[in-house]
Amino acid sequence: MRTHPAPMTLAPASPFAPTFAPTFAPTAARSGDSTPAESPVSPTDRLARAWAALEAVPDPEIPVVSIRDLGILRDVVLADDGQTIEAIITPTYSGCPAMSQIEEDAGRALEAAGLAPWRVRTVLAPAWTTDWITEAGRASLHAFGIAPPGQCASPATHGGNVQPLHFVPRQPQSPAIACPRCGSVHTQELSRFASTACKALYRCLDCREPFDYFKPY
């Protein structure tokens, strides 16, 4: 578990970083060293405001979708002390380089909303799956030119999910992926790995445009 804000010297400014910065400073009140007097608002209110603040946080890599829509934001709860707002997030891929940025962005959103004390906690289980991406998130991805992921074949996400593997089909047998630009399913995988670990590179054989496909995970 990490308590935020993170050191501000670490992260180079992302062009997609949300602009919560004006009200935020490294020395500002934070979880642990703040002195939360009795909150003037009820815990339910604070949680609702925390949800609203966090739902507006975009993914740093794909800024058209929020961390809520991607299923990265798992929950917002009140910690055992009855005061601290706890935002629970989960990484997409183990090596996702956006994770520390997401933690920091979530913290800034809570700070900017005046919700101290807060903390951002990362959990690994159950493992994130693309099945958690909301319908709104899928629509945003599509509009942005990224083909949204198909359903995960995997029956369980709670560990121990053994999926039958089909090795090396001579002809690609994956389901047809629709081009997000022209809708044609006459498409071809160029590379299983694309601009980020979570996407594959495709091209449309009708409109001839390349596009990213968000891989089922």
Added chain:
Amino acid sequence: MTQTNVADGVALARLPLAQTAPLQYVLRLADNALILGQRNAEWCGHGPVLEEDIALANISLDLIGQARLLYSHAGALEGRLTGRVRHEDDYAYWRSEPEFRNWTLQELPHHGPLAGTARADRDYAVTLMRNFLYSALMAELWPALALSTDAELAAIAAKSAKEVRYHLHHAADWVVRLGDGTDASHARMQRALDHLLPYMNECFADDAVEQQVAAQGVGVLTSGLREAWEATVAATLDDATLQRPAPSAFVSTGKHGVHSEHMSYLLAELQGLARAHPGAQW
């Protein structure tokens, strides 16, 4: 930054295996992921084609991500034994060669046994064959570890299981494409297989640490996964028209800290910056 603490090492060595085996086991998994991630990252900016350059960098990202989670978990496990929690960076940057416990397979350079060490000598066939052999095993091991009695290890394994499926698919695809390709590509894939397959013996040679963690329900004996691994390998090699070399009695010793001559060079590159500028941030 806390560097290697000799007293902690001595204290650990005095503890019974039943207590230290989970830590040793998690560190082996972490070292496997880190060292292969480092090796494959050598292709970043030098891949044979752009798509493969990106693929290898992405696979390394997954592997190093897995290593980070595993090292953090190891740090917590060690803290329970010594009272001193260690940071992921302590393991990656401040341990010496014999303290790394990865399979020797992971550290081998991207070329056959007799090639030079220059960048131009790298052979992508070796890269792909190693990724294939390793991923085919981890595609069995990670799902099994997702049922570990160690909840944190199980959580990491459940994520890694999803990732290794893509790694395996990528590598197997190329093993077939190049094995069943031109005479030149076939010959290179065959040489890579002949070179690397004997190093897999180490993965299946269960030792006291693995037997201990298996008995505790924390780990899994890889020997029990061999049949499933063999099936994957046989099917892919058959598709790739590659011939399996005769079985070898050679068993490498990386997981016991006795490495090949290539390991120190890899570590020099991996650890050089952190050691020249302790505590550096960027």
